[in-house]
Amino acid sequence: MTGLAARITAEGARLAAACTACGACVTACPMTPFAPGVDAAEPRVAAGGMRALLLGEGGVAAEAVAWIAACTRSAQCNAACPEALDVALMMRFAGMRARGATGEAPRYATRPDPGWSSRVKAFARVTLTEEEQAAWL
Numbered sequence: 001m002t003g004l005a006a007r008i009t010a011e012g013a014r015l016a017a018a019c020t021a022c023g024a025c026v027t028a029c030p031m032t033p034f035a036p037g038v039d040a041a042e043p044r045v046a047a048g049g050m051r052a053l054l055l056g057e058g059g060v061a062a063e064a065v066a067w068i069a070a071c072t073r074s075a076q077c078n079a080a081c082p083e084a085l086d087v088a089l090m091m092r093f094a095g096m097r098a099r100g101a102t103g104e105a106p107r108y109a110t111r112p113d114p115g116w117s118s119r120v121k122a123f124a125r126v127t128l129t130e131e132e133q134a135a136w137l
């Protein structure tokens with residue numbers, strides 16, 4: 001695995017290694033009512049599943065996948081994390097992995113959007129150095 005997929009995998013795993021799966025981010029999240037099963041489960045279930053997904057472990061709970069799919073990037077999770085992790089970024093990485101961006105089977109269906117990649121690249125060219133563009137785009 002190379003390029004952006006490798007970066008998503010490595011950075012996600014690095015952050016997840018510091019996560020205790022305490023569930024504070026899940027408790028703070030405004031989207032759990034829209035994620036089937038999350039409010040009915042212990043917050044640790046969704047948090048632990050997110051961590052497991054980022055670490056490439058098996059047994060990712062369905063509640064975790066539902067929580068990741070419902071994320072709207074409010075970032076209210078960040079202030080709640082006692083480990084001062086960038087949970088919003090972890091959720092972003094988790095969403096990418098859950099959608100199959102790193103070569104794994106997708107865990108939930110997404111709407112086809114053929115213009116997405118070119119829009120991302122257009123924005124990335126505004127902020128990335130030429131070396132970063134050569135490596136990641």
Ligand code: SF4
Binds near residue numbers: 023024081082087
């Ligand atoms: S609040 Fe932080 S340490 Fe706790 S589960 Fe969420 S990311 Fe992990």
